[in-house]
Amino acid sequence: MPFTFQRLDIPEVVLIEPQVFGDTRGFLVETYKQSEFAPFVDGEFVQENHSKSQRGTLRGLHFQLGRYAQGKLVRVISGEIFDVAVDIREDSPTRGKWVSTVLSAENRRIVYIRHGARTASACLARQRKSFIR
Numbered sequence: 644m645p646f647t648f649q650r651l652d653i654p655e656v657v658l659i660e661p662q663v664f665g666d667t668r669g670f671l672v673e674t675y676k677q678s679e680f681a682p683f684v685d686g687e688f689v690q691e692n693h694s695k696s697q698r699g700t701l702r703g704l705h706f707q708l709g710r711y712a713q714g715k716l717v718r719v720i721s722g723e724i725f726d727v728a729v730d731i732r733e734d735s736p737t738r739g740k741w742v743s744t745v746l747s748a749e750n751r752r753i754v755y756i757r758h759g760a761r762t763a764s765a766c767l768a769r770q771r772k773s774f775i776r
Contacts, residue, residue: 646673647660655759657683658752659683661674685757685758693772694773695772698768702763704763713758716753718752720773722771723768
């Protein structure tokens with residue numbers, strides 16, 4: 644399996660570590676594969692964003708409600724962020740709980756945040772670029 648999946652203290656937030664295939668030319672990382680992600684991801688991805696921030700920038704706490712609700716798959720391609728997810732679902736046993744992780748171009752980690760959680764990130768590097776699917 645090219646991915647390791649770890650459910651965090653909010654089970655609908657999943658830390659994903661992709662396998663890196665490297666050689667003298669560089670590396671290749673598979674960042675998404677529907678068949679592998681299906682047990683962990685709720686629904687399909689309907690949008691992808693590319694974000695750029697400077698050190699100290701705080702983005703969030705983002706979420707959508709009702710028919711606009713969507714999960715987010717976040718990965719950093721340059722720099723580093725401190726990413727936080729907060730469970731805001733009224734009927735959830737983990738309501739009000741939050742989890743965090745550091746995502747960076749170096750560690751290549753990905754985090755999935757199910758709809759119903761707010762998400763925010765703070766830029767830790769001079770600059771960061773990330774994809775949010």
